[in-house]
Each structure stands twice: as structure tokens, then as C-alpha cells.
Amino acid sequence: KGRKGTTGPGTTPEITKVSVRMKWFFAGTMTGWFAGKEEGIFKQHGIDLTINPGGPDNNSVKLVAAGTDLFGVAGADEVLLGRAKGIPVVAIGVLFKESPICFIAKEAKGVRTPADWAGKTVEVSYGSNAEVEYRALVAKFNVQNIKEVPYTFNLIPFIEDKVDVSVAYRMDQVVTLQRKGIALSIITAKEHGINPYGDVVITTEKTLQERPELVRQFMSAVVESQRWAIQHTSVAVEHLVSQTGSTLKADNEGAVWQATVPFLVADGGAEAIGVMSTGRWNETATILVDYAKLDPTTDVKKAFVNIIAAK
Amino acid sequence: MRRVLPAVAFIVLVLAVWEGVVKLFHVPEYLLPAPSIVLHRLVGMNSVLLAHTSITAMESALGFALGTVFGILLAVAFVHSRTMEMGVYPYAIALKTVPIVAIAPLLIVWFGNGILPKVIVSAIISFFPVVVNTTKGLRNVDAEAFDLFDSMSASRRQVFFKLRVPSSLPYLFAALRISSTLAVIGAIVGEFSGADRGLGFFIMISSHRLETVDMFVGILLSSLLGILFFYSVALIERLVIPWGRGKIGEAG
Amino acid sequence: MRRVLPAVAFIVLVLAVWEGVVKLFHVPEYLLPAPSIVLHRLVGMNSVLLAHTSITAMESALGFALGTVFGILLAVAFVHSRTMEMGVYPYAIALKTVPIVAIAPLLIVWFGNGILPKVIVSAIISFFPVVVNTTKGLRNVDAEAFDLFDSMSASRRQVFFKLRVPSSLPYLFAALRISSTLAVIGAIVGEFSGADRGLGFFIMISSHRLETVDMFVGILLSSLLGILFFYSVALIERLVIPWGRGKIGEAG
């Protein structure tokens, strides 16, 4: 598919059909993607975009590697761990320059630092980057006596006080909870010096090698779309809602999108959206070597290509 | 009228108790919304829900049809060849026991993003009862009737269509009742892992957003869909096996 | 020996084709590992897997037992009271069609983090075929035999235990075959939404960690568990309904 994308310069750019696989169910965090699609930003870059949903069972790394989707959104951790297992995916841009993961407790429980987890019931999302950051914090604070229970991707046990501490996306569940009037105390890994990359945009080594122009066009469109959505919040969110079967609520997703923006513009502001640095990738890798059994010999440099910076 | 009265009475009872419990113990809405609220919401968002429901209905119907056809074919093969049965049955069970959620990405890789993977999940989940019951039914032939056909030296084909098939219908329809609801489940489970429409998608998003009322609306609709499928099968059964109606207890 | 030969032959065939396809088309391991690699891994990690498998087996067995008992009781109630059936059947279907994944968190809130919610999911999934088939079976009584009991003015209890129950056994066992594998699915689905042990946990965590080989080991084990449950039921059936063995086709 999309062989037409390799047309030479000079001719009018033909439209290439391309799909991208999200990391999760459609939500306000993805407002930029839908806005870019609906505003014709991807079209302008010669791309007819299909946005596919992810979910807890749907691994975007696998689907991109298998060629089902040309591009995808995945955690930086997944890229490194996948490459260590021989999965030939590469990051071609970053979305969340800080980890979106945080650890929440109800305000009244007085959980201020990881040290307060001692003796508490904590939801652990086994096998995810959330577990990595959790282990790192537990190690750093040498916390004992935590009662770990499995995370259910659902907030009800937390709200019902079946657990004291849960894991959440800073811009997603936290916003949802706060809008429901639940006061939270939030712990992030970053405030304790552990700061890996969050979600990144990926493709395969093969695509990168064979269709570099398409990849460049795509990333340009991604960055432009995010910028546009940051500037036109309410219209962007309406695009999101209308394109997802009117299931999402504009007010909630608008708040989510607003909470997402700081993660996009960290490390250099709106000018540097999508641009990655070797230092941050190395930092990410170190954490994974320590807490996710990442093979230390993994070549981090090969895991990402700074399409945007190269422009 | 007489036939639906008990069902209506029962639901009214259940809803009343539910409503009462919610009101009495101040159960928060995000945990368990009162039925009055759920129904009110349901009425208020007709068109969106209709779209989701009809997609799921279509996936379920296709999956049910596919699963049934495949299940019947497999049962027929089993009845015709013991070797086939010995060889394949364990793998039909194995296929059935594979956690769909685990192979969802594979299904998307193989069958794309449209409704096909959902239809296939629905078919996989619903084919198994058909295999088991139909195999049993096709075997559960009256020995004397079999002798009758044998004495006429009926071909296997004839024994099959004129004796085994009619004998197996009560079993087949019991299976279809089971499968019809499984097919709905299958479609919804299929939608949980990677869909951008359908009731499964709606339920997932609502659950994720703590829109518990919406989630209950979605659950309610999927249950209604299951009930609709079930009673459609029951209705067809009445038309197809009129002679079975004389059985004891069907009337009383 | 003769009985397992076809199964062994078939699996060898399937594995050979699978291995061939993987090798021939260079299917990457993270997508679909070759069976040789899966088996090799399986052999290498005995003790860990044994623990996970036995937990899931226990949950499935409890869920199966619970679902079966509950299903039988409901079927009995239906057969005794048409009003009961009319009233409750639709809600049994509705319960069955509720997407478990959607209510799994509620189950955890109500039943805690232990094996109980998994057992309950397993029971909910497996009770329905028992209800449907057993209801059918208890009704599927020979009209003349019923007249015989009626002429002796047998009590409902006696008709039930001495006539309906034996008549329904073939249906019941067909249901148990279906439910036995559903129970395993149920336990695994229950584990998917919140567990720290069991095959469902193992599969999910392997999937998250992109350990596709491990995931396939987990899937393989869950299938084996399903097969084990299924054939245990089949074995019990042989012991319990010896008179059914004369039926046509069971022998051939």
C-alpha cells in the first residue's frame, strides 16, 4: 500500500493512504491527530490518514512491526524493549516528553512521597512502564510493606477505597477524577529525578529506509497538527468528538487536551514539538536497564531518528 | 400478553429493588446508577446509540451465522468419521479455550480493522456449543429408526438428511440458543480490543471515563441484543420443530 | 492407543504446517513464534508455569462447579414453574450477555482481589449452557413414560428424580462439555482484569512485555487445561450414562 508516495520532486504530491495505531482508546490526548486530519493538515502533506484505536490488548508495536499500520504511538520503553527482542521499530518523534504516568492517592490519605506507600495498598500495572517507574521509586525510597494488588484499568476500586494508591495518566484519569470532585495527591517519577520519555511515534526500520520522504511528510503533519490543536483548542476538541461517534464528551476531553499540552511542549516549547534528544533517550534506557531487565548492550542510538530536527 | 407478564413483573420487581437499594444506601452514581437514571439517559441519546447498537448487531449476526455454519459442518464431519473426530475435536476445544483477548492483535494483523475480526471472534466463541450439541444430536438417533433405514439400505446421505438431521434438531436449537447470546458477547469482546464504534467501544469508553450511567446504558443495550437474538432463535425453533411441541412440559 | 492416534497425527500435521509457514515466510517470532520454539520454552520453565496453571485450574474448577450447580437449580426451577421461566429466563440471558470485562471492576470491588471474582466470572460464563440444555433435557421426556408416571400418580418429586433427571442426562452432559471449556475461559478473562497470578496474568504480562513466545506458552497451557476439563467431563459421562452407549453412531 502507498507505493505512490515515492513520486519524484516536481510533480504534484499524490495522496498516500496511511494508518496510524494509537496506544489507547480514543481520548482527549489524541485531539491533535483528529484535528490535523479534519483540518486537512495531513492531506496537505500528501497523506490520507486513518486513525486506529489501541487498547490494553492491542499492542501498537506489534501491529506496526507486522505492517498492519505504517505508523503507531507507543511508549518509549516499548520501543527499547522491543528492539532488544529484535523487533525492528524506530521512534521518529516524541509526543510526551515527560512520562505521563503518576501515582495518585486521595488527598485525605496523606500520601505525599513514595515513602508514604509503606503499609498501603497499591495498584501495580504489571508489565508496563508504570511498573518500571513504580519499582524505581520503591527502590529509591526503599519502601517496605507495600500491599500490591493488580491494576484493573478502572478507577472504581480506587474511588471505593479498595486501594489507597493507584496509577494513572497525568493528563487523563487524573483530570477525569478531579472533574468528579475528588481531591488527589499526586506523585510523579520526574519530581524524584526519574524522567523517561513517554509516548513516541514509531514506524519500522524498513519504512524509514524505503520511504523516507513519506515518513518526513508524516512527522511534519503530526507536529503541525499538534500545534494547530494547541492554538484552536475548542474546535480541535469538537473534531475529536464528531469523528469518534459522539461517544466522548467535549468538556471532559477539552480538559484532558489542555492537560496534555504541557507534555507536548516540554523541553523547548511549541517550537520543539516532536524533537528528541540523545540524552533523554539514554536516561530512559538506563531506567529500563535497572528496572525492566533491558539488555544493557542495546544500541539506544539506533532506536530513534530525529526526523524533525533533521529538517 | 400472558406470556410476557411474568417477565415484566419480574423486571419491575428487580428495578424497584435496585432503585430502592441505590436510594436507601446512597450508592454513588458512578458505582451503580439508579435504573431510573439509566433509562432516562437511554431515552435521551437515541441516535448515537442506535448506530453503535446496529453495528454490534450486524457483527453478532454475521458471527453467529458463520459460527453456526462452521459448527454444523464440523459436527457433520465428526459424525461421518470417527477418525476425524478423534483427530480434530481436541483442537476445536483448544481453539475455543484460547483467550481471544490474547490473540486479538493477530486477528487484526490478519483481518484488518473493519468488522471482520469482530465477526471472527464472535464466530469462534459461538461455534463450540453448536459443535458439541449437534454432534450429540446427530448421534442420538433411535436405534430402531436406524434399523429401518438400514433395512432399506439407505445411503449415508439419506440416513443423514432424513433421519439424523430431524433427530438432532432439538439439540441443535438448544445450541443455537446458547450460541446466539455468545455471538453478541463475542462481537463486544472483539470491539473491546480495537474498535472505533459499536457497543463494546461505547462501553469501554464510558467505563474508562467513569461515565457509569453511559456504561450501564451500553450494558443494557447489549443485554437487550442478547435477548433479542435468543428469542429470535426460540421463535424459529417453534416454526421448524412443530412436532417437538408435544413433549412433556413444553405445554404445562 | 488407537483412540489417540488420530489426534496425535493431526497435531503433528498442524505443527508441521505451522512450523513450515513460519520458516518459509520468515514470520517474525514476536508475531507468531514457531511451535518448536514454544515447546522448547515450555519445557524450560516448568515450575513457574505449574504454579500459574494450577491457580487457573482451581479457579476454573470452582467456577465450573458453581456455574453447574446454579445452572441446574435454575433449570429445575424453570421446569417446575412456567411463570418462573417466563419471568427469569430473559434476565439469565441478559446476565449472560453482560460484557464481563465491563463489570469486572465491580466484581473486584464486591469480592476483593483474591480468586473469588475470577471464580464468579468463570461461573457466570459457564452457567448458561447448563441452564439451556438442562431445561431442554428435563422437558424432553417421552410422553408415554410421563403417562406411566402419571397413571401411578407419582409426585412431582418422583417424576423429577426418576424420570426427568435420567432423561435429561445426555443434554446435561452436552452442556457440561461446553461449560467445562467456558469455565477455563472465564477464569482467564477474570484474571485479565486484575490478577497477579494465574495463566491469564501470565499471558497478559507476556503480551505487555512483548514476550510473544511466553504468551504462546500461556495460550498453549490454557488450551490444554480446556482439553483436560472437556475430557474429564466426557469420561464421567461414560460412567454415568452406560445405557446411552447403545445409541447409533456412538459405537461406529
Added chain:
Amino acid sequence: MAPAQREQLIKRFERDSLTPPRSNDMNSEQNRKESTGQTGEPLAIQFRQFCLAYRGPKGKPLLQVLQDVSLSIRPGEFITIVGPSGCGKTTLLRVVAGLLVQEEDDVVITGSLRVFDMAPLEAKRQRTFAFTFQNPVLLPWRTVRQNVALPLEITHESETPDSQQIDAMLSMVGIGDFSCSMSAQLSGGMQQRVNLARALVQEPRILLMDEPFGSLDEVTRERLNFELLRIHRLKKQTILFVTHNLTEAALLADRVLVLSKRPSTIREVLPIGLPEERTDDTLLSPEFLAHVRRVRDVFTREETAT
């Protein structure tokens, strides 16, 4: 089983009989006018202008089966019923037994039917009847013995019914050797005999027998005829006995009921004026042969079955 032992069992069975012998003497009653309660004891069965029709499938007319049947049967009487195939004999027995009632089945009934002055349903509830069906209806999951034990389990609500009584019955009908076989392994005639044994162990007040000896050879049939007469002399049950064998009909009966073809009315009720004790010799007596001839005459005056 040795013959002596068998005899002993049968004796025991007779001694242990629960029903006390009734006091009515057939012969003296034979000439009295039939009416209710003349003897103070209610009639066993009484039909008055009884009509029965099956409702067919929708749109089809009713199938009138019994038409204006009026008949009084005294306790202890042995009535045999003959009639063309399909005329309604089985229907008659079923309606007496309370197995066919207007409220539950697709039939239309008019007229009245009382059993010991009760509605048939009530009589059934009091376990008045034992029924030998035209098909043996043996339960395939029970052995021969367990099939015969069934009514005892049901009436005594016990799981271990008196085994000697059952053994006696099984050996009387000549299938003692097969008591542990499954019923599918019996021949047609053997199944019919099990069916008979199962009805007899019930010791009912009214015995309804639908062609019980239809698939037995003449010798076995004759032997069982005399056994049945012997038991009847002893227990004085009221018996309705459907048969196609006119000799049998005359041999067994106090009265022979001849039905016409459908819609069935009572063509004639023929009293058989023979001594109650009937033997091999009865069969050859000119008196008996005259009776048989009369039954045959009435019967063949009927056209053949419809």
C-alpha cells in the same frame, strides 16, 4: 428358579396382599339391574352419555371418538373390551385413568364419568389405577427388575421395595432369568410381560390393560390368562381389559364390551354366564364356545376399522 421355590414366592405374595378380598359375588350380581349405590358401595366406573372428541390441527374438524357411552361397572368386575382398530379403546382407558382431561389436553368431553364416585383425576390421585400401556414403555436406564420395582418405589416412597414380591412377579411372567438385563435386550413379548408384572405389583383397585398379551404366543398367553384370572379371584380388582382376541375376551370377562367403529358407541355389552373359576376345560366347553361365537357375531356385524 426352581418351580417349588417359585410356588412358595407366589404364595407369599398372595398372603402379603394388602388389599382385603372384597365380598361381592359376581354371579349373583350378574342379574341385578345396574344402578348406583344399590349395594351401598359406589360403582367402580360409571359413564353417563359420555362423548369425547379430539381437537385436530387448526381448521380441521373435531375427530369424534366416543359417542354417547353409558356404562356402569361394579367393583370387582372383569370387563373386556373389543372393537375395531382405531375405534377408541385406548382413549376410553386413558380417560378412565384420568390421563386425558379436557382442561389439559386437546379434547372436548361432554357427559359424566365417575370412578368410585370421584372424578377420574381424584381417583388417579388416590392411586386407584394400574395401567399396562399398549407399548411396554420400559425405562431404558433401569434393569428389568428395577422397572418392575418402580411402582413400589413410587407408592411406598421407598428406595428398597420388597424384593421377594418382585421376584415372584417376575418368575410368574417367566422372565426371572432376565431380571438383571437392560430392557433393550428383551424381545417384544418379554417386554410386554415386564409391563404386566409392573402393573400387577401395584395391586390397584382398578387395573386398566391395553392389549397386554398382544405379542405373546398362544401358550404363554393362555398361561398368563389363567394367572390373571387367579389373581383377580384373589384380589377382586376391577379390570378393564382391551384385546383383539375374542376367545380371550370371552374367557376372561364377566362382561364383554363390544364397541362400534369410530365414532364409537357401545354396540353391545355381553354378559358371560360362566362359573367364575375357569380352567383349561372351560376353553373346550360348548357353553364357552357359544359365548365366543356370540361375541364374534356381534363384532363382525360391525364393518371393519376405519
Added chain:
Amino acid sequence: MAPAQREQLIKRFERDSLTPPRSNDMNSEQNRKESTGQTGEPLAIQFRQFCLAYRGPKGKPLLQVLQDVSLSIRPGEFITIVGPSGCGKTTLLRVVAGLLVQEEDDVVITGSLRVFDMAPLEAKRQRTFAFTFQNPVLLPWRTVRQNVALPLEITHESETPDSQQIDAMLSMVGIGDFSCSMSAQLSGGMQQRVNLARALVQEPRILLMDEPFGSLDEVTRERLNFELLRIHRLKKQTILFVTHNLTEAALLADRVLVLSKRPSTIREVLPIGLPEERTDDTLLSPEFLAHVRRVRDVFTREETAT
């Protein structure tokens, strides 16, 4: 259906008969020695030192049913079989029809059995037999008419068998009015007549009949006896006919086979030397009555059933 119309249908059925009348004359053959191929034509059925036993449940001894049966039946012969209940008559028919074979069933067979010089299984494959089973075995999902049509559908592999032939058959057995009823709505005797009709439409070379008239009244039975004889005269099938009615046995047969009680041997084969055309008068002729008496004598010499 009007009688005239009925007659016409029956005529048509006879004219359209597929089997050409065979040339052997029963009476002249009656006195010849039995042996294979003496007339050049193979024997219809030949048993030589045939023994059959059922294997019981494990641990129990074999149940010897047929013992040293030797018998030759010429094509076109009408053999009736009598014997005590449970002696093995049904078993004999089943083994001839190829429904009971050592390889597939739990039986032990020794000796030889040939049907038209073929193994029974082969003969079955060539559609040599029609079988009326002791139970009518009607398919509950078919109407009466569809039940009778079944063999035609099967042998002609057509879904629309000749309807006039079926109608003729149904009215011959006297259930024309019920042709659209479901079989559960028929009386026992009516079901048996459907069973008979279903066998006759097959027009087989060998007709195996297991007590086909057991639950019919005397008048209907007699009428059907004569119908059967008429059809046999016309089509010259070979018939094995099991019955418990000794008069019937003598009336129908070229030869009556009397079996002993189990383990069953051939007690005697009684040739019935009557003219082939038998009528109502035959039943009263002293010659015939002498035959019946002989059959009864041989039969009752046997002890009763086991």
C-alpha cells in the same frame, strides 16, 4: 375416498408393479427335495447349521438364541414363523436382513446364511428386503403419508414419489383419511397398518414381517391377510412372516416354521397343502382346520416361553 376410486388406485398400483411375476409354482414345488440350484435359480434364503448367540455384559455367559438352524426357502415362498415368546424369531428376521452381523454387533455367529446366494449384507445393499418391525417405528416429524413415502424417496432417490401408489396403499390398509395426520395421533393398530403400507410400497424381493397384525382386531386382520395373499400371488415375493396367531400362520403360509423355545431350533417345518388361492371359505374347510390343529399340536408340545 370412494370405494370405486380406491379400487382403481389399487389396480393402477398392481399394473405399475416393477417386479415381474416369477414363474415358480408353489404347489408343484412343494414336494421336491430342498436343495440349492435344483431349478437353476438360487434359493431365496438358505441357513446351514446356523447358530447365533448374544454376548451379554462382561462376565456373563453367552445367550444362545438360534441353534443349528438349517432351512432352505425358495423364491416366492410364503413362510410363517411361530415360536414361544423370546425364542428368537425377531433375531432370525434381523439376521436374514443383514441387520445383525458378527462384525458390528455383539453376537457370535457360526454356520452359513445365504440370501440369493449372497451374504445378507450384500443382499441388503441390493435392496432385497422390506422389513416391518415389531414396533411400527414411524418418524414423528413426518405425516402418515410422508412416512409411507419414505422408502420410495430412498430407493428412487426422488423427493416426489408417485403419489397414487401411496394413496392406493394407504386406502388399502384403511387409513386414507389420516394421511395428513402426524403419527403420534394414530392408535396403535393404525400405526401398525402404516408400518405395513410402508413395507409394501417397497415391492421388495423378500418381505420380512415381524408380527405385523399383532394389534389389529380380527376383522381388520382377516381382511389384511387376504390382501397380503393377493399381493403375494401377484408379486411372488418371498415372505418371512412372524405371528403368534396359529390360524393366521396356517392361512398365509406355504410352510409354517415352528421354533422351539430358546435356544431355538427348528421344531418342525409344516407344509400347508392348500390351493394357492385362499378365501373366506378356506377358513372353514375341514382341511384347513386340520392344518391349524397340526400347527397347534406341534407348537404346544413345546413348553411355554422362558
